[in-house]
Amino acid sequence: MPHLTLHVLERQLAGRETELIELLTHAVVDVYGDWARGIVDVRLIGLADGRWGIGGVPARTPAPSVTFGIKEAALRRADAQEIVARLISGITDAIVSVFGERVRSGVTVEFVGTPEGRTGVGGVLAGP
Numbered sequence: 001m002p003h004l005t006l007h008v009l010e011r012q013l014a015g016r017e018t019e020l021i022e023l024l025t026h027a028v029v030d031v032y033g034d035w036a037r038g039i040v041d042v043r044l045i046g047l048a049d050g051r052w053g054i055g056g057v058p059a060r061t062p063a064p065s066v067t068f069g070i071k072e073a074a075l076r077r078a079d080a081q082e083i084v085a086r087l088i089s090g091i092t093d094a095i096v097s098v099f100g101e102r103v104r105s106g107v108t109v110e111f112v113g114t115p116e117g118r119t120g121v122g123g124v125l126a127g128p
Contacts, residue, residue: 001039002028003069004091008099009062010046016098017044023097024066027090031083063106064095072113084111 004024013020025040050058068087074080088109096104119126 008064013046023094063103065108075113
């Protein structure tokens with residue numbers, strides 16, 4: 001299940017939640033196909049001013065940052081580099097369509113692979 005967690009300042013996020021969820025989900029579906037729509041998990045984290053620092057000082061208008069969690073095996077596939085590149089492009093385009101072109105150069109998309117046997121759901125170790 002792909003998990004996307006977007007961090008952005010709350011004042012930039014307010015009122016844009018539904019559009020972001022739809023566009024980020026669509027970016028994943030564009031790569032994996034419509035079967036993935038129901039399993040894309042998007043979490044939007046709005047940070048208060050002064051709670052995001054870059055270079056040792058509070059950031060005034062940082063570009064949104066996305067952590068994309070996925071099973072580690074997906075990142076070892078023969079076509080993983082192509083898939084990751086397409087996801088980065090689509091996710092960045094989705095963010096830019098909501099926040100404007102000015103954020104493009106700073107948008108960060110980081111992929112985090114979870115090894116098999118390292119996830120639990122409902123208090124039970126999730127299967128492969």
